[in-house]
Amino acid sequence: MPGPGPAGGGMSSSALESMLARLYTDEAFLKAFLEDPGAALHRAGLDETDRASLLAIDRDDLLLAAESYSAKRLSRRPGGAG
Amino acid sequence: MRQRLRRWRRLRRVRGLAVGDRFGLLWRPALAAGILANLDRIDVVELIAEDHFRASRAGLRALRTLAAQVPLLLHGVSLGAASTVPVEIRRLDNLARLAEAIGVAGWSEHLAFVRGGGVEIGHLAAPPRSQASIEGACRNLERATRIVGTAPAVENIATLVEPPGSTLDEPDWITAIVRGAGAGLLLDLHNLYANAVNFGADPFAMLRRLPLDRVASVHLGGGRWVDRPNGRRRLIDDHLHDVPPEAFDLLGELGRLTPRGLTVVIERDDHFPPFPRLLQQLDEARECLAQARRAAA
Numbered sequence: 380m381p382g383p384g385p386a387g388g389g390m391s392s393s394a395l396e397s398m399l400a401r402l403y404t405d406e407a408f409l410k411a412f413l414e415d416p417g418a419a420l421h422r423a424g425l426d427e428t429d430r431a432s433l434l435a436i437d438r439d440d441l442l443l444a445a446e447s448y449s450a451k452r453l454s455r456r457p458g459g460a461g
Numbered sequence: 462m463r464q465r466l467r468r469w470r471r472l473r474r475v476r477g478l479a480v481g482d483r484f485g486l487l488w489r490p491a492l493a494a495g496i497l498a499n500l501d502r503i504d505v506v507e508l509i510a511e512d513h514f515r516a517s518r519a520g521l522r523a524l525r526t527l528a529a530q531v532p533l534l535l536h537g538v539s540l541g542a543a544s545t546v547p548v549e550i551r552r553l554d555n556l557a558r559l560a561e562a563i564g565v566a567g568w569s570e571h572l573a574f575v576r577g578g579g580v581e582i583g584h585l586a587a588p589p590r591s592q593a594s595i596e597g598a599c600r601n602l603e604r605a606t607r608i609v610g611t612a613p614a615v616e617n618i619a620t621l622v623e624p625p626g627s628t629l630d631e632p633d634w635i636t637a638i639v640r641g642a643g644a645g646l647l648l649d650l651h652n653l654y655a656n657a658v659n660f661g662a663d664p665f666a667m668l669r670r671l672p673l674d675r676v677a678s679v680h681l682g683g684g685r686w687v688d689r690p691n692g693r694r695r696l697i698d699d700h701l702h703d704v705p706p707e708a709f710d711l712l713g714e715l716g717r718l719t720p721r722g723l724t725v726v727i728e729r730d731d732h733f734p735p736f737p738r739l740l741q742q743l744d745e746a747r748e749c750l751a752q753a754r755r756a757a758a
Contacts, residue, residue, distance in 0.1 A: 397578030
């Protein structure tokens with residue numbers, strides 16, 4: 380069953396949402412994160428809980444999601460839904 | 462009129478369907494001719510709201526004409542309702558104007574965030590499943606209800622990433638929002654199936670943990686499996702393929718678990734098959750639900 384991550388804090392969703400949006404859309408930042416997550420997040424201004432939860436993310440799943448979203452944006456299918 | 466209604470209800474009982482069970486398709490320009498020619502087999506049509514925000518007068522008139530023939534449902538994809546960030550008023554105003562101009566039978570949105578830090582993702586993304594996003598979603602849904610005039614049904618999304626920062630699992634998180642906002646649940650069974658198989662859960666167990674008393678509508682879609690370099694497989698919900706048997710199985714289980722009428726919509730975004738194939742899938746959904754109703758009776 381999909382469940383909470385090991386470092387789930389959850390009180391600063393807004394910062395996490397922003398960081399996820401950047402990872403999904405900024406190819407260079409995603410590449411840097413996949414190569415060295417700690418260094419990529421170093422200057423992101425996240426609190427320790429958010430940082431830990433992002434460091435625990437499954438990197439292969441993140442890459443697949445980013446690729447999938449990118450393909451969707453490029454296809455420009457209006458209103459494609461999830 | 463009353464006689465027709467009685468006959469229609471009798472026909473539904475004979476087939477085994479609940480009175481409120483309806484079956485329809487997502488409107489796409491490529492499907493327009495097929496939909497219009499087969500309205501005797503299509504009970505409801507769903508429109509992506511954002512596709513029509515800039516509709517011309519003639520376009521709106523055409524949609525009103527369609528609404529006079531078949532109930533129309535609006536489906537939003539860009540509110541970002543499941544977020545700690547407030548939904549923008551202008552987006553809700555657009556929805557309210559369109560809903561009023563067409564005369565729709567209802568509307569829905571996703572439990573997703575779609576932007577963050579000024580960046581548009583261009584797709585539906587799963588937010589951290591936390592108390593903060595539950596409260597944000599409830600606030601957003603209250604605002605949406607107030608501005609649009611009716612409450613949206615909220616839809617579960619497919620995600621390829623376990624959202625970081627989560628303190629709840631998906632069924633608990635969805636239940637908290639649906640109960641907290643007093644919203645209906647638009648249950649996408651392919652999204653549920655994809656999330657379950659991608660993250661090692663039992664889709665039927667997951668289904669049973671959802672607030673089924675709040676489910677009024679269902680989406681059925683399709684997807685494709687991809688092999689990952691690390692040896693894992695992932696199911697991507699892409700709306701480009703037929704509804705798989707597993708989603709129909711979940712529909713049957715849902716029909717056994719809830720007696721209330723369901724509006725079932727098949728979503729197809731592109732790579733359209735010949736229209737009779739879509740009608741056949743609608744018939745499969747009808748038969749699947751009818752069998753479940755008969756078994757539960």
